[in-house]
Amino acid sequence: MLLSLKDLVEAYxxxxxxxxxxxxxxxLKSGGDPAEIIEACRSATNIIGxxxxxxxxxxxxxxxxxxxxxxxxxxxxxxxxxxxKPIGIIVLGTVQGDIHDIGKNIFKAFAEAAGFKVIDLGxxxxxxxxxxxxxxxxxxxxxxxxxxxxxxxxMKKTVDAIKEASLRDMVKIIIGGxxxxxxxxxxxxxxxxxxxxxxxxxxxxxxAEEKRGR
Amino acid sequence: MKEPIDLWIERHEREPDxxxxxxxxxxxxxxxxxxxxxxxxxxxxxxxxxxxxxITWYDLSYNLEKIRPAVLKFVHNFPSDWGIIFAPMMxxxxxxxxxxxxxxxFSNTIRFxxxxxHDILKDKWSQWPGREIKEDFHPQFRGxxxxxxEEYKQFIENPIxxxxxxxxxxxxxxxxxxxxxxxxAAWIKIGMTMQKIASFQAQLxxxxxxxxxxGFPLTNAYAPADVIGDFLRYPTGAMLDMKRRPDEFKMACExxxxxxxxxxxxxxxxxxxxxxxxxxxxxxxLSPKLYNEFYWPHLKKIIETLVAKxxxxxxxxxxxxxxxxxxxxxxxxxxxxxxxxxPKNFMEVWEKLKGHTAVxxxxxxxxxxxxTPEKIDEYIKDLLSxxxxxGGFILSPGVNELPKxxxxxxxRAYINAxxxxxxx
Numbered sequence: 001m002l003l004s005l006k007d008l009v010e011a012y013x014x015x016x017x018x019x020x021x022x023x024x025x026x027x028l029k030s031g032g033d034p035a036e037i038i039e040a041c042r043s044a045t046n047i048i049g050x051x052x053x054x055x056x057x058x059x060x061x062x063x064x065x066x067x068x069x070x071x072x073x074x075x076x077x078x079x080x081x082x083x084x085k086p087i088g089i090i091v092l093g094t095v096q097g098d099i100h101d102i103g104k105n106i107f108k109a110f111a112e113a114a115g116f117k118v119i120d121l122g123x124x125x126x127x128x129x130x131x132x133x134x135x136x137x138x139x140x141x142x143x144x145x146x147x148x149x150x151x152x153x154x155m156k157k158t159v160d161a162i163k164e165a166s167l168r169d170m171v172k173i174i175i176g177g178x179x180x181x182x183x184x185x186x187x188x189x190x191x192x193x194x195x196x197x198x199x200x201x202x203x204x205x206x207x208a209e210e211k212r213g214r
Numbered sequence: 215m216k217e218p219i220d221l222w223i224e225r226h227e228r229e230p231d232x233x234x235x236x237x238x239x240x241x242x243x244x245x246x247x248x249x250x251x252x253x254x255x256x257x258x259x260x261x262x263x264x265x266x267x268x269i270t271w272y273d274l275s276y277n278l279e280k281i282r283p284a285v286l287k288f289v290h291n292f293p294s295d296w297g298i299i300f301a302p303m304m305x306x307x308x309x310x311x312x313x314x315x316x317x318x319x320f321s322n323t324i325r326f327x328x329x330x331x332h333d334i335l336k337d338k339w340s341q342w343p344g345r346e347i348k349e350d351f352h353p354q355f356r357g358x359x360x361x362x363x364e365e366y367k368q369f370i371e372n373p374i375x376x377x378x379x380x381x382x383x384x385x386x387x388x389x390x391x392x393x394x395x396x397x398x399a400a401w402i403k404i405g406m407t408m409q410k411i412a413s414f415q416a417q418l419x420x421x422x423x424x425x426x427x428x429g430f431p432l433t434n435a436y437a438p439a440d441v442i443g444d445f446l447r448y449p450t451g452a453m454l455d456m457k458r459r460p461d462e463f464k465m466a467c468e469x470x471x472x473x474x475x476x477x478x479x480x481x482x483x484x485x486x487x488x489x490x491x492x493x494x495x496x497x498x499x500l501s502p503k504l505y506n507e508f509y510w511p512h513l514k515k516i517i518e519t520l521v522a523k524x525x526x527x528x529x530x531x532x533x534x535x536x537x538x539x540x541x542x543x544x545x546x547x548x549x550x551x552x553x554x555x556x557p558k559n560f561m562e563v564w565e566k567l568k569g570h571t572a573v574x575x576x577x578x579x580x581x582x583x584x585x586t587p588e589k590i591d592e593y594i595k596d597l598l599s600x601x602x603x604x605g606g607f608i609l610s611p612g613v614n615e616l617p618k619x620x621x622x623x624x625x626r627a628y629i630n631a632x633x634x635x636x637x638x
Contacts, residue, residue, distance in 0.1 A: 017457070058501035058537070060453045067454060097351045099341060102449055124347065149579055150261050150352050153617045178498075178533050178556070179579060179613070187584035195534075 003027060005040040012044035013051075015064045017071065024072050034079040041072050045113035049198035059106070062197055066109030073112075086117035088208040089139040091171075093121030093130065095154035100147035103177055107143060107197040114201050116141075116208075127154070127161035134167045140211060141204050144190070146177045152184050159189040172207050176200050218633035219626050222293055230426030237295045237428045241608070242487055245526060245572050247548055249605035253598060253636030255629060256574060256608055257297025258582075260615030261352065262625065263288045271352055272344035274301045275329035278414050282421075289422055292625055296428065298614065302328045302411060304353045305340045306493070308436045308477075309385075309445040313377045315473035318480030323408050325434050325477065329353065330407045334400050336388030339445060352615070360385045361446040363455060366462035369446070373469050381446065432528075433481035435492040435520065436474055437513040438467035443496045452496060456508045467512040474516055483524035489550065490520050491528045498533025498555075505538050517545055526550040531557075539563050542571055555612040561600060564607070574608040576601070577628065582611055583620050587627035594631035602638060609636065 003026050011019040024037055048065045051057040090111055094104050101123050108118050119137050121129055130142060142162070144155050155175050162168050173190040176197070185193035194200035226233050236251070243250035264270060267284035274281055281301050289297065303326035311325030324331075329342045338358055343349045360381050361369060369376045382389055390396030419429060442463070443452035455463045478490045492513075500509055517527050527550030536557045543566070553574040557563045560576050567573050576597050581590060594609070601607050609632050616625070 015457070055537075058504075059499035060456070060501050060504050063450050063453050063499070064457060067450075097347070099347070099354050099356050105450075148352055148354070149583065149613060149615050150617045152580075152583060153261075153619050156619075181578065181580045183578070183580040183584040187580075 003030060003032075005032075005036060008037065008040050009044045009047075012041060012065075012068060013047050015048075015061060015068065017064070017068050020068050021071055021075070024075060028075065028079055034076045034081075035084060037072065037076050038080075038084065041069055042113055042115060045069060045110060049110060049201060052196065052198040053202070059196070062106050062110070063102075066106050066113075069109055069113045084115070087115040088141060088204065088211070089117045089119065089137055090141040090143055090204060091119045091121065091130065091133045091137055091139040092143040092145070093125035093133075094123040094145045094147075095151045095158055096124055096126045097154050098146045098148045098151040099123045101145075103147070103197065104143075104145040107145065107176060107200050110197045110201045111143075111204065114205055116204065127158040130158050131161050131165045131167065134162065134165075134171060139171060141207060142171045142173045143200070143204075144173070144175045146175075147179065149179055151177065152180065152188065155180075155184075155188040155190065163189070172204075174200060174203055217626065217630050219293070219629045222629075222633060223290065226290070226293055226426040230424060233426035234423070234428050237426070241296050241428065241430070244606055244608050245487055245489075245551055247569060247572055247606035249603065249638050251638060253601070253632060253638075254295035254608045255632035255636065256610030256614060257289075257294030257299070258292060258611070258614050258616055258625060258628075259297070259299055260620075261618035262616035262620045263299075264350070265618035266291075266622070270343065270349045272329075272349035275304055275343055275353055276302065278302065278411075281414075282418055285418060286421060286425070289427065290425060292629065293426070294629070296608070300326065302330070303415070304328065305355045306444060307331075307339075308434070308441060309339075309377060309381070311434065311477045312441065312470070312473050313374065313382065315374060315476040318476070320405075320408065321477045321480050322434055323412055324404070327355075328407070328411055330411065331404055334388050334403050334407065335386040337386045339385060355444070357444050357448055358385070359446075359448045359451050363447075363451070363459060366455075366459060366466055370462065370465045370469055373466075374473060385445075431481060431484050431488040433478050433488065433490045433525070435478040435490045435516055435527075437492060437494055437496070437509060437516075438470035438474065439463075439509045439512065440495045441470055441474075442466055449496055449499060453499065453504070456504050460508070463508055467508065471512055471515055475519055478516070478520055478525070479523065485524070488525050489528040490525050491530075492516075493530040494532050494535075497531060497535055497538060500538075502537050506541070510538070510541050514541070514544065517549060521546060521549045527552075529553065531555060534558050536563060539566055542567060545571070548572075551608065553608075553610065560597075564601065568604050568606060572606040572608065574610050575612055576607075576609055577611045579611045579613050579616070582616060582624050582628055585624060587623045590624055590627040591631045591634075594628065595635045598631075598635040605638070 008023040174192045175190040176194045180193045192203045240250040240254045269280050269284045305327040307327035311321045314321045341347050342353045343351050389400045443449040530553045551572040
């Protein structure tokens, strides 16, 4: 019977969903620490992210990895004795006028796997909703996603609204989506941009480290 | 001072027939990998059109009377060699084409979703301005999961029947129960609506034609795996199915090939050029391994069959298609036009495909949105100096949808640059 965390990480990196779940179940049954299982999943998703950035893995693999993470969490989280302190809070949403959510959801899964608490505002999120969420949750980071080119305008509006509410200095802002790039980032006034969840999470991890170092 | 675009607009007014003939030859030559007089420049669309002409997406989706003057003004002021303004046919509705694949007289018309037809179907695939979303929002395709993973078997047994009996009632509450008075009435209403829209479009296209513009007969195709991702299982579900139910997924693609070909061939190929349009969606999300196993084989079969029948392909490769570009070389030389949205390195793609495939794209949409006229001019000058003297190239942004804040000066700079630097 497969029981070790190392086996779990290996199966996870191979994206063998069935095997990962079986190992996680076995580990829990034999009294394994749920927090350690989560940590193992975290390191596996990290490696998958690296593989993505190296061009070895693609979006299809990230989606499967996110799915595996969510499945493992469903069985592990109820067994967790005390909540793990998140390494940061991120408010996330697809911007106003856009209802596409595939990219946002992968980013969410990877950010959660990396240890962030994600406040998901959903799709078609107006600027004022982002502002309200910053006030309510005091996040370190705001993540905005869009697929449509029209969403780029909404991103700019949202950044402007955050500035107007005098909250800009409190948060770092990252924008993501297939059609954003450096030019878009400068235009919208965000701090960083990404076309993919793996790179995006690496950026917010770096921000979290910088914040801790301060 | 008059810029090249102004002179071109004047020529459209003065000698529309000559201008149209030039465009016809130019585009045809590019599609045939030959060297035209100048690199053809593709037209633009999107929120920018709404903003510029003072209409909303609601108007563009529902208000036929307002579409006409807006489109005519836009086409006049921002001329292009070839443009696609499908209004009011705004969104993907290929599943409806499939549902009626055996009826060539309308399978190609019902293939696009329109706002008025959405109002009858109340389909959950799409959201429309003034309905589910605000009037000034672009109509949006959302898709969804309307087939359960365990239903592949039923789908494979008889896809058309399964679409009618199971998918349509689930995804389109406006239809009611199959065979009910509501169901029958809905289809009659859809037929009447489509007739109105089709005759409106025919008139509009004729008017645009009189202003010095061209069009080639266009039919429609689709990648089988995208039918599953877009309309049945959602892209995420489709990708998971490739891992969890590989054989069923492949069989489902296999049984879709024939009905897709039926839709495409409903419009016969007319020389010198009839294109079949297919927008790809899952392509950019897949690893080469999954692409080569689950996506490309059936799409390739469709392209090859249609090319052999005398059509040329016109494929929109969404996202970054770079990892899969080599597969295009498996197609016969001159098979058609490949429109690339945002390959990581456009020149690399061009270098691979030139002389084999007509390539469309090259201008990052973000440059038109966030750049300056000077930057756009410089970028296109540089791009075309690398592309030429080779033919078979059509200049276009990655997507032709521009947001409303795009500056008029930027759009003019794009057209100006094509006119200035595109001459062979």
